[in-house]
Each structure stands twice: as structure tokens, then as C-alpha cells.
Amino acid sequence: MSKTPFSEGITAGRLASAQIAENFGDLHPRLDDHEALVAADRCYFCHDAPCMTACPTDIDIPLFIRQIATGTPEAAARTILSQNILGGMCARVCPTETLCEEVCVREVAEGKPVEIGRLQRFATDTLMDSGVHPFERDAPTGKRVAVVGAGPAGLSAAHRLAMYGHDVTLYDARAKAGGLNEFGIAAYKSVDSFATREVDWLMQIGGITLETGKRLGGGLSLDQLKADFDAVFLGIGLGGxxxxxxxxxxxxxxxxxxxxxxxxxxxxxxxxxxxxxxxxxxxxxxxxxxxxxxxxxxxxxxxxxxxxxxxxxxxxxxxxxxxxxxxxxxxxxxxxxxxxxxxxxxxxxxxxxxxxxxxxxxxxxxxxxxxxxxxxxQTLEGEGLPALERGKIAVDGTGRSSVDGVWAGGDCATGGDDLTVTAVAEGRDAAEDIHAALSV
The missing domain is CATH 3.50.50.60 (FAD/NAD(P)-binding domain)
Incomplete structure (x- = not known):
């Protein structure tokens, strides 16, 4: 929290609570059932869909929209979440106007794309509201993985690793999980404590132990983590x-x-x-x-x-x-x-x-x-980190760092754009490589 002293011009209560509530209402309210069907009906269900190519998590967008159109939004949600376990938040905060919707055939031809982001939210919210977690944890493997940083990259990696049966300990410097989803985006993009609810829903997979108030150089060291765990994933973001x-x-x-x-x-x-x-x-x-x-x-x-x-x-x-x-x-x-x-x-x-x-x-x-x-x-903070490149942890295409047994992803690592959806993809892909390495 900020501790900057306030000048005389900085004051609370400039607006009434009713006005504040209106100002911070949901930027893109959830579609109702009829609106979702109408929006889904605009999709051409392209065979070689450019929207899929533009999605950093490779969601099969035509398939999930078809599933909404046929009245099975829960199936659509599973299609989304199998590629992007934080699909609910990404539906709210992704710059879809420069990703999937920008290349939508409807956008190119008519200047009005299919509302892919809002349809994604409709599907994922419908499933989450049901209380069902659509993935089951595999039999325990006996392998232990440390994930440092409970933001989008770390949560994505932790869920995928836990799903494969590995035991995951998830560390974060703050008092609660979520990273930028919880602390770093505009309130009108994620109302009703959605970030917290999404983390709670994700943790239903089991096999993930969350420890807060710990960071590299503040209760954790990379050498000790390597000694105590079979693999380490760093998703520590940029703290400076x-x-x-x-x-x-x-x-x-x-x-x-x-x-x-x-x-x-x-x-x-x-x-x-x-x-x-x-x-x-x-x-x-x-x-x-x-x-x-x-x-x-x-x-x-x-x-x-x-x-x-x-x-x-x-x-x-x-x-x-x-x-x-x-x-x-x-x-x-x-x-x-x-x-x-x-x-x-x-x-x-x-x-x-x-x-x-x-x-x-x-x-x-x-x-x-x-x-x-x-x-x-922002800048990278942390002690005893792997080799850096341009101020970030240097990684290969699978997220492997210069240190054997240590992977990294998200804003702290070299790679794609600093977006929530990119961090989710990098955490997922690193988890796949970690699982492959642990399965040898």
C-alpha cells in the first residue's frame, strides 16, 4: 500500500457513494442468455479461423462459440478453460480489440467483430456459477513443484501441474493470491471480487498449497527451493x-x-x-x-x-x-x-x-x-535469480531458465507481450515441460 503523504489538494469523498458505485460499475456487463445466442449466431465458425491464431492461449474460438449457439455454455467453458484456466479474467481484461476480435472476419468485412470476449465471459461465468470444477486431478505422482508468484503465470502453472498429479506449493509475497488480476487492473474491469473468486475456484483442483508473505530474498531462496523440490517455476512478475x-x-x-x-x-x-x-x-x-x-x-x-x-x-x-x-x-x-x-x-x-x-x-x-x-x-526484483536478458529472466521457448530445474514465465521472463493472457500461456506451457521432465 502507498505511504505517500497527502497534500492539501488530495482528499477523500469527492463524490457521493452512489455516484462512485455508478462510476465503477461493470465496464462490459455479462450477456444474458438471449444476448449470448444472438452474439454467437454472428460467428461464421471459420475452419481456418484467424481469431484462434491471434489468441495467445490458442483457444478453439469457433468451437466454443458453436457450443454456446447450441445451448451448451458449460461445454464451451471447458473448451476455453482447457487452454486458459483463467479464461474468466482474460474475458474481462484481454485487449480483444487488438487480438482475436481485430482479425475476426466480421470485423474485416463489416467493421463489427463477433463479441468473442463477452461470449467467453458468458461461458466461463455460467460454469463457475454452477460451482463445478471441470477438471480432475490425476493420481499423485510423488513429485513436488514450487511455484513462486501467484499471479496469472503462477496460477496457470500450478493448476496444470496439480492436474497432472504433482504436489504444488504456491508462494506469493502478498497477503492473497491473484497477482495483477487482484492488485493491478482497473476495478471497473473486474467487479464483485471476481479475481478472488476465480482463484478459489481454480484451487478446487486440489494438490495446491498456498503460502503467502514469502518472496525470493524474503523467506525464500532459489537454492533452497531447488533442494526441497523436484522443480521450480518463477512467476514473480515485476515488483520494482x-x-x-x-x-x-x-x-x-x-x-x-x-x-x-x-x-x-x-x-x-x-x-x-x-x-x-x-x-x-x-x-x-x-x-x-x-x-x-x-x-x-x-x-x-x-x-x-x-x-x-x-x-x-x-x-x-x-x-x-x-x-x-x-x-x-x-x-x-x-x-x-x-x-x-x-x-x-x-x-x-x-x-x-x-x-x-x-x-x-x-x-x-x-x-x-x-x-x-x-x-x-516496472523492473524485476529478487535475489539469486537465473541469468537475465534485457532486465528479465532469460528463458527458452518452453520457459527453461539458465538454471537446471528452474522455469520462468509471465512478466518476469523474456517472451511475449506483458499481458495476462500471455502470462497464462507461458505458465501453462512451462508446466507441460516440467511435467514432461518429471515423467522421464
Missing amino acids: VNALGVDGEDKDGIEAAVDFIADLRQSDDLTTLPIGRDVVVIGGGMTAVDAAVQAKLLGALNVSLVYRRGRDRMNASAFEQDLAASKGVRIVTNASPKAVIGNGTVREIEFEYTDDDLNPTGQVIRLQADQVFKAIG
Whole structure:
């Protein structure tokens, strides 16, 4: 949780509880039965479906949509979950507009794709609501695997390994499991404690023991884990936050966007969460957008999202950028922070305009700010890690690290995009390779 002191302009209760509840309602509400059938009927059920190729977890999208269309959403859910055990959360947070839905034949031909994400949510929610866990654990193998990090990659790996009969001990530094699904995404994308409920549902497979409050260098060492377990999977994410590297960064009122989002996600009453009058978010990714939008939804009067490159270079999708703009967030591009101005507490942020190659133009602007959120990337933290590459754990295509018996996946490892769905795929694939290695 953030411990940054608050300035006079940062206060709680800017909006009434009823307005807060409306602001933080479900971004994409679940389809009802009729809506799901209508949406499924739009699918062409392509034989060589481009949407499958675009899905990092290789879900058979035409099959699960056909199963919804024929009135068997539980079967559709099993199709989804066999490839992506966190299919419920991914249906809520995946940038489907740049993945499966972007290449949908309906999108290409008509500009309106099949609502794959919402159909996926309909199927997985239907199954989870039934209380049924569709997978059974194999006979115990006697093998023990340590999974460090209970985020998307670690949960995916743990479930697949437990399903194969291995005994899994799942460690996490925080007080509860879920990783970014629990602590790092906008509240309006995952309402009603869904992240917690999904973890509880996943754990029904059995064979997984969760130990919280433990991290590498804080109660765990890689050497000891290797000695105590037959294999180790690292899904520790990126715990550090990049610094702005400008004068005045140590002033009060400046904090990491991820801390703000975590505080918000764990709050029982959002009317008690302090927010500034003039908020500036620095960054251009999904975290930056989530922080900016939620600051506005909490009642900040002016919210500016500032990115050093152009809109076309932002990691946040066009949908996310448009969402921010629709909520009243001002997006300023091609501007890099130069200094934080204020007497102990931030009052203004000075930026210099740049070209797309980050060359300074000499033009300077100042934005009034009483609260600043940094969202310019995160860094890997941990002691005794395997060999690194570009600041992440170097792994091969199966997730094997430079240390024998140690695999890694998710944001902490080299590989694909830093997305929940990619982390799930990497955890699953590493678990398959671990199982193969333990079965020799």
C-alpha cells in the first residue's frame, strides 16, 4: 500500500457513494442468455479461423462459440478453460480489440467483430456459477513443484501441474493470491471480487498449497527451493517501479500508479480513498490508462495522461485511449518530464515536447498537479535469480531458465507481450515441460 503523504489538494469523498458505485460499475456487463445466442449466431465458425491464431492461449474460438449457439455454455467453458484456466479474467481484461476480435472476419468485412470476449465471459461465468470444477486431478505422482508468484503465470502453472498429479506449493509475497488480476487492473474491469473468486475456484483442483508473505530474498531462496523440490517455476512478475529521473521526484504527492491501483482494488469503501484535484499520470500503457480513468471516476477535477511519444506508439490500445478520453482524461503526447516543482509537495510538473525519436524541441509546458502517478514501466526484483536478458529472466521457448530445474514465465521472463493472457500461456506451457521432465 502507498505511504505517500497527502497534500492539501488530495482528499477523500469527492463524490457521493452512489455516484462512485455508478462510476465503477461493470465496464462490459455479462450477456444474458438471449444476448449470448444472438452474439454467437454472428460467428461464421471459420475452419481456418484467424481469431484462434491471434489468441495467445490458442483457444478453439469457433468451437466454443458453436457450443454456446447450441445451448451448451458449460461445454464451451471447458473448451476455453482447457487452454486458459483463467479464461474468466482474460474475458474481462484481454485487449480483444487488438487480438482475436481485430482479425475476426466480421470485423474485416463489416467493421463489427463477433463479441468473442463477452461470449467467453458468458461461458466461463455460467460454469463457475454452477460451482463445478471441470477438471480432475490425476493420481499423485510423488513429485513436488514450487511455484513462486501467484499471479496469472503462477496460477496457470500450478493448476496444470496439480492436474497432472504433482504436489504444488504456491508462494506469493502478498497477503492473497491473484497477482495483477487482484492488485493491478482497473476495478471497473473486474467487479464483485471476481479475481478472488476465480482463484478459489481454480484451487478446487486440489494438490495446491498456498503460502503467502514469502518472496525470493524474503523467506525464500532459489537454492533452497531447488533442494526441497523436484522443480521450480518463477512467476514473480515485476515488483520494482522505474524512476522518472528528474529533479524534485522525491516530493510528496508522487507515487507509483501500481500502488494507487492496488490501494483502490483492496479498498472496501472508495469514498475513503483520497484523490487529488489536479492529477497527472505519466506513461502510455494500460496501467497509465487504468490509473488516469480511475482518478477521474473518483472525482479528480482535472486528469492529464502524459506520454513521451505519439498516440500510435502507446502500449495502451486505441480502445483504452478512447475510453480514457470519454471519461474526461486529457491525453498529452510527445512530452517528457523535466522537473517536479513545489515546496516539499508537488505543485506542477514541467514537460518538454519531443519528436517521435525523443529529441527535445525546446518547447516547455507546465501542468498543475497535486498528485502524480508514475506508470513508466516496472523492473524485476529478487535475489539469486537465473541469468537475465534485457532486465528479465532469460528463458527458452518452453520457459527453461539458465538454471537446471528452474522455469520462468509471465512478466518476469523474456517472451511475449506483458499481458495476462500471455502470462497464462507461458505458465501453462512451462508446466507441460516440467511435467514432461518429471515423467522421464
